[in-house]
Amino acid sequence: MSQYVAQQSSLCQHCAMSGMCFDKSNTKIVSKSRSHKIFHKTDALFRAGEKFDAIYILRSGSVKASLVSGMGQEQITGFYFPGDLLGLDGFETGEHSQTLKFLETSSVCRIAYSELDAAMANSSSIRFKLLQGMSEALNLDDKFILNSHCMNASQKFASFLLNLSEKFENRGLSSHIFDLSMSRVDIANYLGMAVETVSRQLTQLQKEQTIDVNKRRISILDIQRLHDCVNGDKLLSNQFIAMPKTRMSHHAIASY
Amino acid sequence: MSQYVAQQSSLCQHCAMSGMCFDKSNTKIVSKSRSHKIFHKTDALFRAGEKFDAIYILRSGSVKASLVSGMGQEQITGFYFPGDLLGLDGFETGEHSQTLKFLETSSVCRIAYSELDAAMANSSSIRFKLLQGMSEALNLDDKFILNSHCMNASQKFASFLLNLSEKFENRGLSSHIFDLSMSRVDIANYLGMAVETVSRQLTQLQKEQTIDVNKRRISILDIQRLHDCVNGDKLLSNQFIAMPKTRMSHHAIASY
DNA sequence: CGTTCATTTGAACATGCTCAATTCCTGTGG
DNA sequence: CCACAGGAATTGAGCATGTTCAAATGAACG
Numbered sequence: 001m002s003q004y005v006a007q008q009s010s011l012c013q014h015c016a017m018s019g020m021c022f023d024k025s026n027t028k029i030v031s032k033s034r035s036h037k038i039f040h041k042t043d044a045l046f047r048a049g050e051k052f053d054a055i056y057i058l059r060s061g062s063v064k065a066s067l068v069s070g071m072g073q074e075q076i077t078g079f080y081f082p083g084d085l086l087g088l089d090g091f092e093t094g095e096h097s098q099t100l101k102f103l104e105t106s107s108v109c110r111i112a113y114s115e116l117d118a119a120m121a122n123s124s125s126i127r128f129k130l131l132q133g134m135s136e137a138l139n140l141d142d143k144f145i146l147n148s149h150c151m152n153a154s155q156k157f158a159s160f161l162l163n164l165s166e167k168f169e170n171r172g173l174s175s176h177i178f179d180l181s182m183s184r185v186d187i188a189n190y191l192g193m194a195v196e197t198v199s200r201q202l203t204q205l206q207k208e209q210t211i212d213v214n215k216r217r218i219s220i221l222d223i224q225r226l227h228d229c230v231n232g233d234k235l236l237s238n239q240f241i242a243m244p245k246t247r248m249s250h251h252a253i254a255s256y
Numbered sequence: 257m258s259q260y261v262a263q264q265s266s267l268c269q270h271c272a273m274s275g276m277c278f279d280k281s282n283t284k285i286v287s288k289s290r291s292h293k294i295f296h297k298t299d300a301l302f303r304a305g306e307k308f309d310a311i312y313i314l315r316s317g318s319v320k321a322s323l324v325s326g327m328g329q330e331q332i333t334g335f336y337f338p339g340d341l342l343g344l345d346g347f348e349t350g351e352h353s354q355t356l357k358f359l360e361t362s363s364v365c366r367i368a369y370s371e372l373d374a375a376m377a378n379s380s381s382i383r384f385k386l387l388q389g390m391s392e393a394l395n396l397d398d399k400f401i402l403n404s405h406c407m408n409a410s411q412k413f414a415s416f417l418l419n420l421s422e423k424f425e426n427r428g429l430s431s432h433i434f435d436l437s438m439s440r441v442d443i444a445n446y447l448g449m450a451v452e453t454v455s456r457q458l459t460q461l462q463k464e465q466t467i468d469v470n471k472r473r474i475s476i477l478d479i480q481r482l483h484d485c486v487n488g489d490k491l492l493s494n495q496f497i498a499m500p501k502t503r504m505s506h507h508a509i510a511s512y
Numbered sequence: 513c514g515t516t517c518a519t520t521t522g523a524a525c526a527t528g529c530t531c532a533a534t535t536c537c538t539g540t541g542g
Numbered sequence: 543c544c545a546c547a548g549g550a551a552t553t554g555a556g557c558a559t560g561t562t563c564a565a566a567t568g569a570a571c572g
Contacts, residue, residue, distance in 0.1 A: 067402050071487065075402035089398070091384070091391030098398070120376065120383050127376050127383070134390040135347030141397035142345070142354070146323050146331035148404055149448035153528065184551060192405035194529055199552050231327060409560065440519060450561055455520050
């Protein structure tokens, strides 16, 4: 029996849907083999408008999800990492509304909708896991909207780095040294700012010795400083200072 | 039997989960009675941090959903209208992450999670409807992020009005005359701009005879004009004019 | 009525965008 | 291996949008 355990690849350890592949005791593979597939940088898992018939779990690598506006503007709505669920946008209309492009060589695990539906019929925990995954995606989006509206450029950028750091840590990777799989343009697009602004944030943080930047490799030197940035303490001591009447604006805090 | 049909209140006609209350033929109530409840303006359906044990369907009235940032900033993430699913944020952690406040006297239909789970176990169509509802919420958020990042103030505001108009139309109400149940401050917060900017957008559109504003009552006089605004044609004729190299920015178009 | 809150309006200023030019990589082919 | 081309990233300077601040007006409610 132990050889079956071995088949629970390390790639599966953070999978949201591991319950579909392993029984509760996690000692045995219970269901059909999943269909795994490798993709390369710039490949698309699917594009907006394509038929939806499966969800996917990212096993390795990274992906960006994007939308195009009526005017042809692309907007990146998220970056995804191993263990994340992909394709949840497709349930609404039966067509995907997003386009998912790989940022590096990656592998995904495909779960056909028919298979998913059958699993949901049988297992309350599978039902819950999927709802949980979708709820998480929803809450992430909402937090992102909050940040988009309440933060200025440096706050948003610091928040972005900390989010990445946390994601890597949760996946057992280094939280303070990591490579960005996305370009500066992608980051700018995602955060809703100009590329030039992203670049300036990087150089600024490097000058301050908060991070070290080498090409796409980021080393976080002072994580507390990043947290302070998020809170808007660009130049303040760590002492509490009475805030001005807090309006909704991005600039309320930055004006110090 | 016809008296049972009568119990399918007109409030239920747009309900996303109507499948839980009526069988396929829609001629007979099949399940336990739902628990309906009336709320008043400023009441909260639930607050961030409260235990999640049910989802809700708005039967009448309107609600705003909001999040609070670490710094106490409130961010409205959405407005909801009859037929909309509420409480989907709670699956992630078992606690609500949002706060839902009523904007006017409203009624909701409560579906306990246990009941929902049982219904999902039995019915593929219920499973699908719920996933569809969550997927729709997700896509809405993503489109909103796109708009937030790609549009300037007047585009965002015109888009907001058109979205409302469409929502009212889908619910059988007038698409060109309606009352805003939310304050200017709420609108500003939602759209990520200052109240003053919202006010200026309103007066601007009124001056142009695009809409008529009377307190919270909006009359859309020229809906095509609003669509044009969304597309950034603030001052242009309807002829196509070569756009400048389209960068991501809000101001790319507005600079005409 | 008078207090309070919501909304509007005006004027100045700041953040972050646009534009333009340069530097730095990467990969490709001679 | 080096030169070159094309893309990615950086840097500087001016400017526009939309915010901030201040004040006035209007509506609502006791």
